[in-house]
Amino acid sequence: MSMILKPSFAGSTVPPTDMDEMLDMLHHKIKSYLAKDGDVVESIPHSSLSKVADLKLPLEGRGLESLDKDIDEFLRYSVNTSKPGFMNPLWGGFNISAFVGEVIATLVNNSMYTFELSPFATLIEQALIKRMCEIVGFSDGNGTLTTGGSSGNMLGMMCARYKVDPLGQQRGFEGTKLVCFVSEESHYSVLMSANVLGIGFDNVIKVKCDSDGRMRPDKLNEEIERSRINGQIPFCVVATSGTTVKGAFDPLKEISNICSDQDIWLHVDAAWGGSCMFSSKHRALMDGVELADSVCWDAHKMMGVPLVCSAFLIKQPNVLRKICSHGNIAHYLFLDDAKAVDLGRISLQCGRRNDALKLFLAWREKGDAGWARLIESYMELANYMETCVLENKHLELMAPREWTNLCIRFTSPGIDHDVVNRSIRERIVASGKFMTSQSTISDNIILRPVIANPAVTELSIKSFLDEVVGTGMDIIRNIPPKD
Ligand SMILES: Cc1ncc(COP(=O)(O)O)c(C=O)c1O
Structure with missing residues (x-):
């Protein structure tokens, strides 16, 4: 016998009384927990x-x-x-x-890839990314929510790689010559990214830190010079704002000067420390972040938003669009008319959960x-x-x-x-x-x-x-x- 469902539970195969009971049970369990x-x-x-x-x-x-x-x-x-x-x-x-x-x-249960499937959530994510870009100082920036600082670091390195080898995405990469630079206190996700991107662990050069755990700009300069002498191609510096163990902040101004002199992409891993930018008392820890090319910043760390919720932000949005241009192939998903608004065209994910709403509601509250x-x-x-x-x-x-x-x-x-x-x-x-x-x-x-x-x-x-x-x-x- 087919069950007639209450309109409010239409679409569920569970009888309305059971649904009522389950929702009450859930409510009770959450409260008592x-x-x-x-x-x-x-x-x-x-x-x-x-x-x-x-x-x-x-x-x-x-x-x-x-x-x-x-x-x-x-x-x-x-x-x-x-x-x-x-x-x-x-x-x-x-x-x-x-x-x-x-x-x-x-x-x-919407997916974030198209405006058609996630209309309001798309607007919310765009508003969040815009505001986070403003806070960083990327006035024309853009970005995407990701699964965390690890993915954000990988995106940063991918963008950096695109800048030195725009054709590699089509032809394939020969990783052994590309080198990136991180502090010896950096997060292990940089190595993970080097693995995924075919850069190789050996080509992630660990720059010496001072006694406080901050990358030493003089040592960074030396390592870059050494790599050029060795015939390698420095393509990215990943500075850390808030290291995992010591909570140290690399000196972004000095590092960005070196990167601009040497024409190297600067990505800032602010997964842990990014939230200092809200506070006029502590923002100085990240002085110079506006000079970076990209930043990742986890709302699921210090901002207390449930896992996962993290932003990848980029100063030149077109580079992100280029590294995600695989979206152009998915004719069944992305229609040309919606090119400017479909977030799936600037993400490495296909189906993607809505991590924007929770951050939005928390931000509206606070x-x-x-x-x-x-x-x-x-x-x-x-x-x-x-x-x-x-x-x-x-x-x-x-x-x-x-x-x-x-x-x-x-x-x-x-x-x-x-x-x-x-x-x-x-x-x-x-x-x-x-x-x-x-x-x-x-x-x-x-x-x-x-x-x-x-x-x-x-x-x-x-x-x-x-x-x-x-x-x-x-x-x-x-x-x-x-x-
Ligand atoms: C400095 C730093 N960067 C990146 C990450 C990775 O972030 P996620 O766990 O969000 O991928 C962490 C995690 O603790 C971290 O401390």
């Missing part, structure tokens, strides 16, 4: 979780029966990134407007001033954490701080710092109360908490540091000193 007190994660090793998890894909569908239980199990074993103890990667927190945007974008306040409050919290670290004889700051990354370690005379700090992190993460990353600076293991989560407060920072010190003391009580 957000209201729940507790830890960041119920930590459980892979070997144990893979044993307890019910992951069977049934031959005969279970209908909606198992949805309730499956969601509960999923939420139970997921990391709760909106808890104040979450200071792990470069994002976190919960933003209600952006969350609503995410849900609504999924509800309409305004530029709200973003500035958010970034400034993060910097104040990072100052506070730095002061606490400097005042505690059992904590050591392992790198100067420019942004909201703190590179720290537990210290005590005679201990094996690496062993102790590694096990501090393991214990803290296993306790489920806090999450922080581990990294290495000059072969020393460090902990790298970051502030990028609006739930973090002075109190949670203090509890985190107390936990580090308390755990460290507990560990060293049980192991004999090194010497």
